[in-house]
Amino acid sequence: MKSSLLAMHTIIKFRYFLLFICLLSCGDAKTTKTETTKTSQEEAATTRETKDNTILFFGDSLTAGYGIKLEEAFPALIQQRLDSLNLPYTTINSGVSGETTSGGLNRLDWVLRQEPSIFVLELGANDGLRGIPLENTKANLQAIIDAVxxxxxxxxxxLAGMQIPPNMGPEYTTEFRKIFPELAKANAIPLIPFLLDKVAGDPNLNLEDGIHPTAEGHQIVMENVWEVLKKVVK
Incomplete structure (x- = not known):
């Protein structure tokens, strides 16, 4: 009886040992796969950045392409325009939905590791919609410009100019709109007068929320951006 129990105990221990080895092996394989993927992505990024100049679009959901496919957002459409003209630039979409100027400033150091040739700053809309003090928004945008x-x-x-609905009152809305041309003039940088020109307020060019452009809307936004960007890349 004791001999049988001992043999069974040994078998159970051996099974647990095999299970441990299997789990360990799977973990190693997963780690190796992750590291290989990461290395490949880093090598691809290095090759791309060596070959091309980089245009980094730093913004919120308008840049990220909220509600549509990434390839339909205006940064991807800009890439298509650049490629069609054989201009050696690679675009990077660094848009984060819900981003404020404060949030953008906080993540800027990591983003600037890309060392972009051109930095398109599109932030501020969420500040305005939330009623953040205008002096804070302006100071954050200036800090981002200084850091770049x-x-x-x-x-x-x-710099991409932005306007907001009059929800916060006419004075706030007017002063908000002035932030962008004032910063562009003070820093001697090009200004996209209004990113959503010919798109904002048109239900046929916006999603149901009335704020974010559809794929068709992004086609127009791309042209608004290109009107200014083309003078910089050429």
Whole structure:
């Protein structure tokens, strides 16, 4: 009886040992696969950045392409335009839905590791919709501009102008709109007068929320951006 129990105990221990080895092997395989994928992505990014100049679109959901496919958002459409003209630039979509100017400033150091040739700054809309003090929004945008210049003085900065509905009152709305041309003039950088020109307020060009452009709307936004960007890339 004791001999049988001992043999059974040994078999159970052996099974647990095999299970441990299997789990360990799976973990190693998963780690190796992850590391390989990461290495491949890094090599591809290095190759791309060596070959091309980089245009980094730094913004919120308008840049990210909220509600549509990534390839339908205006940064991807800009890439198509660049490719059609054989211009050696690679676009990077660094849009984050819900981003404020404060949030953008907080993640800027990591983003600037890309060392972009051109930095398109599209932030502020969420500040305005939330009624954030105008002086805070302006100060954050200025801090972002200063940080980009400090990281690489050769990076060309383009500022995207923004407007908001009059929910916060006419005075706030008017002063908000002035922030962008004032910053562009003070920093001697190109300004996209209004990113959503000919799109904002048109139900046929916006999603049901009335705020975010449809794929068709992004086609127009792309043209608004290109009107200014083309003078910089050429």
């Amino acid at each position: 210049k400090a990281k690489n003085p050769n990076t060309k900065i383009i």
